[in-house]
Amino acid sequence: MSEATGNGSFSEGRLPEAKAINIKTEIRLEERPGDSVMDAGSLKAFSLFNRLRKPVPVEKYPGSIVLRRYRAGDVVCRQGEPGFSAFYVPTAEDLKRWTGNPASPSVDLDGSQEISSLPQQVLTAYIFQGTSTARRRGFLRRLVGRSPKRKRVDITEIPNDGPTDIDAETRQAPILEGDVFGEMSCMTFAPRSATIVAKQDCRLMEFNRNIFDQLQKDEEYRKWNNAIYVERVLNSHLRRLELFSDLNPDQLEELKSGVTLEVVEPGALICEEGESPADHALDVFIVRSGVVQVARNVSVSLKSKDIRDWKTLCQQMVASASAVQSAEKPEMGPAVVPGSPENPFPGDRPATKSSELPIDEGLTNSLLRSRLPEVLGDHRHVVYAWLNDDIQQAICRLAEDENSTEEDRELILEGLNALIRSRDYLLTLQMQPVFQRPEVLRRISSFPNGVKGIKKDWSDMDVRTTARFLIADAFPDAVRSKEESTAPPRVLAYLSRGDCFGEIAVVRKEPRGASCIAYDHPPDSSGRRPGRVELVRISGKVFEKLMEDSHELRSRVLKLAGERIQRDASTTEATAGAAAMTA
Structure with missing residues (x-):
């Protein structure tokens, strides 16, 4: 096994020691022997960029896209290490088009026939310790030492910063040609959520946030990315939620018919405390990536x-x-x-x-x-x-x-x-x-x-x-x-990939009990830029129709909503008691 990017080769079951994060405002990717820095002409060979409505102005960001070579067993990135870039896995057709360009260096493989026979799976994502979305102990946990009891839901997938979630039993997930991974680290400099290992000799295109910003702004990229999510991830996200875990395939398809995908900037008010279903149909949301803050007494609408x-x-x-x-x-x-x-x-x-x-x-x-x-x-x-x-x-x-x-x-x-x-x-x-x-x-x-x-x-x-x-x-x-x-603001929770919110108001037909805000850490002197939040919005009308069509499902959902309200009330009471003791 060979060295790849300084991360070394794959060593299963072990994570590297934490390293200090040296964040730069603009990051020029390091060029290694055998790598190719991409220009506007070269990018036309790759479907990720060729499908864009507006070409990426790569000349404005020199060194921001590099096509790298990896050998089987090379570690592309390690779970827990700092990250600042995302990756695209070129398809076999991409590589054939690129090698057909005389101005470009040839791919280090034995001929076009080998390129065309590349298997679909190019890389493997691994999680070795914990989960990629481990949560800090909240105030209530620190106060009483445990969380309120809740219904156990069998976890079959672990959310991560990749095109598919990771199987909870094997702690592995395939990454296929044509996939993009590492977006969350690219957007926010968050630590890598999984270790990525080359399954075979391959080429990967690495790009920094300057390029990813351009991709996210492009309508055609969003359509493509959303289609991948709906096809490969949405089902597991819905199944993992308490509310939707028992839906049959037909009900799941009906629910998916009301899905739209959105990207919001940090600080955007997604839903507001006091919003009432009497005013307009309220929707349900799932966090696709990023963090959402749930808080009370932050509503600014006039009543x-x-x-x-x-x-x-x-x-x-x-x-x-x-x-x-x-x-x-x-x-x-x-x-x-x-x-x-x-x-x-x-x-x-x-x-x-x-x-x-x-x-x-x-x-x-x-x-x-x-x-x-x-x-x-x-x-x-x-x-x-x-x-x-x-x-x-x-x-x-x-x-x-x-x-x-x-x-x-x-x-x-x-x-x-x-x-x-x-x-x-x-x-x-x-x-x-x-x-x-x-x-x-x-x-x-x-x-x-x-x-x-x-x-x-x-x-x-x-x-x-x-x-x-x-x-x-x-x-x-x-x-x-x-x-x-209003009373002073109070943060209730932080939600991350796969978490659901907004369903209680829809099911109980009552005003929302809290506001949900796209969250990111406050800016500092590091030059770090805020990360966007990606959401799955489920139409409240579709959700309500599903509840009307299934009395059993509606009863179960109302029961779950009641348990959550009681749990939130207990949390609020404990927090208030602790505040009184320290006053």
Whole structure:
């Protein structure tokens, strides 16, 4: 067995000692004898890159893609070691096309016939100790020494950072030609979740995060990657969950018919505490990769109890609009957003993009205007001007107390919450004086790049918390601040690959009891970039239909949901008791 990348050859059953992670902002891959650094022309031979809608600008990132040679038994990477790159396993057809290019060096194999006869399995993934997603002992475990009892589910697969999960009995999984693996380490510099060993002589294409970012942005890559996941991994993820472990094949297929796959940025609010099935169908989620934080008291949406005086709120908005209308009538113009980080509030162009979220953006956009008048008023008028005609009419009825209804209040709340979700609201030109106030600057001092980061760098939660604060600040006599209306935030859990969330609200037809946020560690001086979270979204309508069609399944799911609620209540009580003892 030969040396591969400094990891040595395969030694089953043993992990290397932990090494210090030396993280670099930009990582140029090391070139070894026999390796080939890829350029744009060479990449056209490989199906992973040839299928992309837009070519990867590899010249912008020299040394970011290398085609490496491995011998049978070589270790590509070891479980627990730091990682910063991902790998693609070229297909036999890829290699035939590449060797047919005279400008490229030949593959170190004995002729094209051997290339064409490469077996499907090229590598093997191994897990030797624990699981790849070992969880830290939470506060409750440290406090009482054990976790609450839960139903045992037979584990047949172990989640890992690869195209398929690892068999729990053999602790092995095949990696086939055409597969991509190592994405999680590439995205977040997380330790490798498995040891990968070459099953035969082969070529592997290694690439860093610069390239992987380009892949994830490409629609064709996402379609291909999602199809692989649905075909090879989704079944095992569904089967491993308590709720779905007893589904028959037909029910499983029906459930899969309601599946969509999504990628969200760190800080995105996936589902929010208080969301009600009475408002819209609630969906169920499975973590495909990354980490999701489950927390209470972090919701920033306005609720009826947050409005201390409806009439004052509406009168103040109408008064701000009247002050503008008394001046020369303005022409309708685009909502203004910044054109460059150096000047966050410069020019005019239509506002067409709200925060990137796994939510119904159509609802948000229908409640807000895409074009604003040339705003001459104060912050209150900015809020009013963003809302559509129906909402403005409801505001006028409440301000004058003429034939107003509860539906008017609900519509106004929907509009204000759409504004809280909108990045463009914060980017309105007339908000510039607001962001110059010391108390606002203090609020956003910890956000990436301060005011300059609103357009691209702020997370969804940064946008929402700031917008929620500013609306309450604009109408202090009418709107309670978030601090007044909620208890301190409390983290309940962290979820990782294969975990399910959101099902209790769907099954019990009640508001969500917690918020779920795409999570990543706070940025530091290491230059490490945040990692995205990949989700499986299961349609709430499909889920509900499945429950209606199977009384036995519905009864079992309701029982499981009740047990989880009781378990969460016990956790909350224990945490509160511990907090009281330390106070």
